[in-house]
Amino acid sequence: MIGFRNDYGQGAHPDVLRALCDTNLVRSKGYGIDAFCDDAADKIRLEFACPNAAVHFLPGGTLTNLTALSAFLRPYEAVITAHSGHIAVHEAGAIEATGHRLLSLPSSDGKITPTDIAVACAEHGDEHMVIPRLVYISNSTELGTVYSLAELTALRACCDAHHLYLYMDGARLAHALTSEANDVSPAQIASLTDAFYIGGTKNGAMFGEALFITNAALMPHFRHAMKQRGAMLAKSHLMGVQFATLFTDKLYFRLGSYANALAARLQSELLSMGIEFQTLSPTNLIFPILDNAVVAALAKNYDFEIWCPMGNRTMIRLVTGWASTDAEVDKLVADLRRML
């Protein structure tokens, strides 16, 4: 089986693994109070040009989202998200389990707009309804798209106008920021959001995400919130080791760029064969539409996700990652050419 199912199916990038091995017997106090975490946090703050940000390391994306959002909001405050937002679909009600309503907005490309947000706010006007208080966006989105600087700037203005926090799920932030479609700098990510997380799981870490909080009002007692949700690992220093490596010599971005390039080549080859796409993606997730017979044939040797049945055709999701290879892409292209 050749894997195009996900970007988290393997262990750690060799550099990250080496760092874990090299530091394996160094003792830490535990719970993220250690030199490795300090070093990683400093490197991240430098990269995002935000020296006063709070940086925390948590072991997974869902846990990061639920810990952050439940810490930031009062009970009657709600989260605005796209229908396709990870928290709105694939986190098994994690945010609601902490007591908060999601207000989900339709979106064809995984992104939400100030106009839709303004409508949602206008519809929530009295105390019989929740108060929209935080906008959740993913970058890159669940459909592989990325927010432009103009879009993010407009979202920020909208959030300011409606007294909303802007939170970015950066499970694939590396892929967003190294996309050919991207025109946003890391520093702009930090200055335009109140908090975001930098995904490690899907970009070369063995485990872990780095939550980056820029809004000082959201910082107090966040470690209490982490502990309460089970998000503060005893061995947090291992995430420090990993993120310090990822943010040395821009490894984090190089890995994202590498995965994007493979996906771009694959998408381009498929297009050249006449394969259709509902939307083209500038990152490491691509969504070709194939005849069902082709999908079935492909599934014998390739592992991938069925995204959406469409009658006698099927949209599938192909994912490349830091561990994907040129040879895998070549073989898939060759096999598809033969099948069509």
Add this chain to the structure above:
Amino acid sequence: MIGFRNDYGQGAHPDVLRALCDTNLVRSKGYGIDAFCDDAADKIRLEFACPNAAVHFLPGGTLTNLTALSAFLRPYEAVITAHSGHIAVHEAGAIEATGHRLLSLPSSDGKITPTDIAVACAEHGDEHMVIPRLVYISNSTELGTVYSLAELTALRACCDAHHLYLYMDGARLAHALTSEANDVSPAQIASLTDAFYIGGTKNGAMFGEALFITNAALMPHFRHAMKQRGAMLAKSHLMGVQFATLFTDKLYFRLGSYANALAARLQSELLSMGIEFQTLSPTNLIFPILDNAVVAALAKNYDFEIWCPMGNRTMIRLVTGWASTDAEVDKLVADLRRML
């Protein structure tokens, strides 16, 4: 600094680390549906002689406790625990955050008794009060003590009589089961409890715990509960790799036994110097009482936890782990002899 602060301050046991390196590029589907997790679960079921148990891998102890307890209980059901129970003190209200009251019982040695449980149940008799429904015990306890077979058997009978689940926090289960004071087999742990977890974090894993559910009524939909609480890591297969290693050739128990032996030697040497202990511990946590001046002197070269100030003396906690060495124990003994 020589470390006696904890048993989770370093990375992974070399065998575990090697397994992670060796399998680093093997692809998995993610979320714990993979051959590594299957293999590890099989090995664990075999060790605990319970072929029908459900085994799940979660990244940390607090997360395991809160996910399990909130999945097992109805909203108005409460948890009985010792005052010193980890959930009652050091998890920042994690269980209450999922909506459940803790009923905590006094305990001088970290253990709770059927008598105290029966009293708690008798006091909760009508619908103005919560319903006690689950007994939480730690083995070994936060004070290093272990439950005997007679004690566990009596607790089981008490739980049956009062319609209570028995849940064991096994963050240090390896140390309990390999203690000289232990007379309980792994199979008996499984048969006397409804669920327990096998701690990896404090006994040689890089990260992760294995939750073991023996009561079939508690099994349905547990993966939904895990996902909702953020406890189902995308890279769960890495915990499969680790636990398969720990449960090969009884590595898990050898590591616990090793840590216990170091602590036993240390405790015995300290006793021989006339140092007092409030309770003697048969596992890897020991609690000597020292003059404050000695504590201060010790703190210059050693890292450990202040457990309890006692006027001009202080009870400290010394912890040994799989990564502690004979040389460290020897040096501490020598330094203490010189100071006294």
Add this chain to the structure above:
Amino acid sequence: MIGFRNDYGQGAHPDVLRALCDTNLVRSKGYGIDAFCDDAADKIRLEFACPNAAVHFLPGGTLTNLTALSAFLRPYEAVITAHSGHIAVHEAGAIEATGHRLLSLPSSDGKITPTDIAVACAEHGDEHMVIPRLVYISNSTELGTVYSLAELTALRACCDAHHLYLYMDGARLAHALTSEANDVSPAQIASLTDAFYIGGTKNGAMFGEALFITNAALMPHFRHAMKQRGAMLAKSHLMGVQFATLFTDKLYFRLGSYANALAARLQSELLSMGIEFQTLSPTNLIFPILDNAVVAALAKNYDFEIWCPMGNRTMIRLVTGWASTDAEVDKLVADLRRML
């Protein structure tokens, strides 16, 4: 100001008030364990032909919904509702505050269909998503419509097929069951749902709703759930007094019928003037569409709710209740005729 804003703006129906006065000094043990509540529950069970139902009295509708749903569901289980469902709009996130996701379905008339439910279930197939477990319907709906016997029977079959509970919010059950459009008997309501509540607040009680649970699996420990959510009033016996009165000589249904008749007459008069309605309502809520100038003129002497701005016209909501009068309807009709 003449009131067409709501059906809960006044005190209690005179018969109910008289019963409260007559029994004012009778002592009860409190918390709903008393002869008044027993009597009322018996009368209700008789009316709904379900001798084994559990009947509980709670002080308000939102509190009833949140107490029931949170008691019935496991944490990862979700509620299916219409977009317009009261819990989905006007309860300030009350259900989510107890930890449960709502899956809301579009609906033009306030009702949901088995087809839409089946789609929602089909979309929730793995442990990354919540499990749909309860269907919430209102009868009459927030738009004044009622479910037919055929519709309810189909919903029941759908719920059975998909392992779903069927819960009916009966804030205006009296109006539904006495509507000219209704073909469902009280006994059928009981046999087709797992639980429903009989609204008192909007139909002549001073305060209170009666929750009726027919599914035995949902009955255990419900009083614990009530107490925990603050839904078990010390003076619950007063709700017993009221509901015993409402279910004597069918007062409950006579009041609903009375309000419906006033609304029907009003709707018919407005139609005869050429006033448009998006949907005609067979119960006590009607939704005429008027020119904005007419709405503004009307608002000087009448109190009502703006339902939906529609450019230079506005949909308003007019509500009649047990305390509305023929004279009020006559005057509104006359005034409108003059304005048009």
Add this chain to the structure above:
Amino acid sequence: MIGFRNDYGQGAHPDVLRALCDTNLVRSKGYGIDAFCDDAADKIRLEFACPNAAVHFLPGGTLTNLTALSAFLRPYEAVITAHSGHIAVHEAGAIEATGHRLLSLPSSDGKITPTDIAVACAEHGDEHMVIPRLVYISNSTELGTVYSLAELTALRACCDAHHLYLYMDGARLAHALTSEANDVSPAQIASLTDAFYIGGTKNGAMFGEALFITNAALMPHFRHAMKQRGAMLAKSHLMGVQFATLFTDKLYFRLGSYANALAARLQSELLSMGIEFQTLSPTNLIFPILDNAVVAALAKNYDFEIWCPMGNRTMIRLVTGWASTDAEVDKLVADLRRML
């Protein structure tokens, strides 16, 4: 059966009932936005000499406590209470169900002290533990005792020193403030606490409590919190009617004083017969200790609560209320004299 079981077993004081009857057909907009509530709130603010306080009406005590505390606290913040506090025993885990831990302190008389609070705060020093943030006291307490001005002033200072809110459960505030043991004015209650509630249920209202918030930081969005917890009744205006009556001509305090006087006479008569009390109570709850045979004999004609079995004696609770009579007290005294 002559009732000494509780002070909430009957309907409303005749003056309150009359006001409800007199205003029965006056229309209100609902949800507490009406002239009755405004009037009642003004009268209450005047009585407690705090013109800027926020006043809200909620239908019951548990609901008031859980709504207020969950609105005031962040998820990881905890509540300090006496072991005997109503929220710690008799509310079925209502506060924990909103996600917050209770830290309960031993108390022989139902009151807690600055010393004990300071110890609890000192024990909660890092992010592995909850943050104590609110002190819950009852006045009068569950044991009938009252806080003196010196005690409340010391509590306030302690709360200020430890960054704690002070919240008073005033289910029986009338009885506290009219006790012979009381030296606190209503204005001092308001100035020494951050919020408290004025119990109606146990002192002559048909239903309802008035929450009084003096700390401006706790006021925003409180109506959202009420709606979300089901604590904002559609017919809230009826609580306005009742509280306006209770706070006219000091009826509220006259009723408390009346109940206290009956209890004082009863306690004094019992003492004169040689009956023992563990603590004497200056309010309307008294706790005599009687031989079991006497208790059994008494139970044939009197309704009361068994408070605490004490071997061959039993402590019972006798409660007087606004509806208790001199004749009832006389008869009990006479019957007890005969039995002893």
